[in-house]
Amino acid sequence: MLPPGDGGSHGYPWGMSSTVDELVAQLRDGGSRVTTARRLVLTALVKGAHHPTAEELLVAVRALAPDVHASTVYRNLEELERLGVVVHTHLGHGAATYHLATEAHGHLVCEVCGATVEAPEDLFEAMAQGAKRRLGFELRPYHFAVLGVCADCAALSDGADPEPSVG
Amino acid sequence: MLPPGDGGSHGYPWGMSSTVDELVAQLRDGGSRVTTARRLVLTALVKGAHHPTAEELLVAVRALAPDVHASTVYRNLEELERLGVVVHTHLGHGAATYHLATEAHGHLVCEVCGATVEAPEDLFEAMAQGAKRRLGFELRPYHFAVLGVCADCAALSDGADPEPSVG
DNA sequence: ACGCTGTTGCGTGCTGGTCGCGTTTTGATA
DNA sequence: TATCAAAACGCGACCAGCACGCAACAGCGT
Numbered sequence A, B: 001m002l003p004p005g006d007g008g009s010h011g012y013p014w015g016m017s018s019t020v021d022e023l024v025a026q027l028r029d030g031g032s033r034v035t036t037a038r039r040l041v042l043t044a045l046v047k048g049a050h051h052p053t054a055e056e057l058l059v060a061v062r063a064l065a066p067d068v069h070a071s072t073v074y075r076n077l078e079e080l081e082r083l084g085v086v087v088h089t090h091l092g093h094g095a096a097t098y099h100l101a102t103e104a105h106g107h108l109v110c111e112v113c114g115a116t117v118e119a120p121e122d123l124f125e126a127m128a129q130g131a132k133r134r135l136g137f138e139l140r141p142y143h144f145a146v147l148g149v150c151a152d153c154a155a156l157s158d159g160a161d162p163e164p165s166v167g
Numbered sequence C: 001a002c003g004c005t006g007t008t009g010c011g012t013g014c015t016g017g018t019c020g021c022g023t024t025t026t027g028a029t030a
Numbered sequence D: 001t002a003t004c005a006a007a008a009c010g011c012g013a014c015c016a017g018c019a020c021g022c023a024a025c026a027g028c029g030t
Helices: A020-029 A036-047 A054-064 A070-082 A121-135 A151-156 B020-029 B036-047 B054-064 B070-082 B121-135 B151-156
Strands: A086-089 A097-100 A107-110 A116-118 A146-149 B086-089 B097-100 B107-110 B116-118 B146-149
Touching: A020 A036, A036 A054, A036 A070, A036 A097, A054 A070, A070 A086, A121 B121, B020 B036, B036 B054, B036 B070, B036 B097, B054 B070, B070 B086
Parallel strands: A107 A146, B107 B146
Antiparallel strands: A086 A097, A107 A116, B086 B097, B107 B116
16 A cells, blocks of 8 residues: 655645655654654555544554554644644544645535535635624634535435434 | 513523423423433523533532432433434534524634634525535534634734644 | 654543443323 | 332443653654
């Protein structure tokens, strides 16, 4: 699962994901040291699933370096977030999920089936403008998901109202 | 948002929101039994602060019935939520906050100072309509707060960008 | 190659909440 | 009003997710 840390970014279909080397450079610029564990966390973020939890990142890291400790992953994520390299998001009641700051986006999560939809950038715009104009409040709507019912579940539950599962 | 449910109930001075008696009736209608602890939880919700956590409700309940156990409060809140009497909301990283379902509303929380603003009902409307039309997604944007920067903090931090505290 | 200091592994602790169990209480029925 | 099954309770153990203090280790400027 780990092709060479080549410099060029050959595209991932859904976007411009940075390479590990670029992120490592960000670390150095920020004055942080580059360690094995830290590099592996970045690698897992770049190449792994879309919304990994700290736990999932730990598993990915341990696949290559079995002795990395959970608290190391937590501390690294904290530091990476401080440097603006990653952000974390809460999609529901469980653990936070992490992604690269360059991929920041809003999330819609279905209360019924748990499906996660990445919100189009402009979906929040009207609300953000309204909040700014009327309350002076600058929205940053990326940190918590917005819950709701996805199209599939809405169709299925016409007439029957299943218990929400994410709430 | 609160019809004068004061009906026959020999009033709590506060008058406003639903009375404990009305809520108790909802419990009975739902097939649940009415116990001392349960009634006290409802009383705390009706008369207490605006966004109490389970812990704060426990304190309020214990002020009148010192032997009520924390798990009782948690279980009651769970049951009350199942019956649609209360809802819970996450305003930040800490404990959930509870309020009566009749008072459900969206929340804007300042990442910097933690201030909570109750969102005007229609603030979410444009976004909800957009999500419905474009994604078939029915928003229920009340469960997680939407983060941002409040007017005061935005003014203060012009030029300097303090670390978010709520994230 | 050295040494300063950031980082790690490890254990321990905390918060917020859940669960199983034996006992008490509720409220429908007699 | 007494009876009694089932609901709810008190209690403690336990869980997930994460934070922390410390001694040992390792990155990187010199």
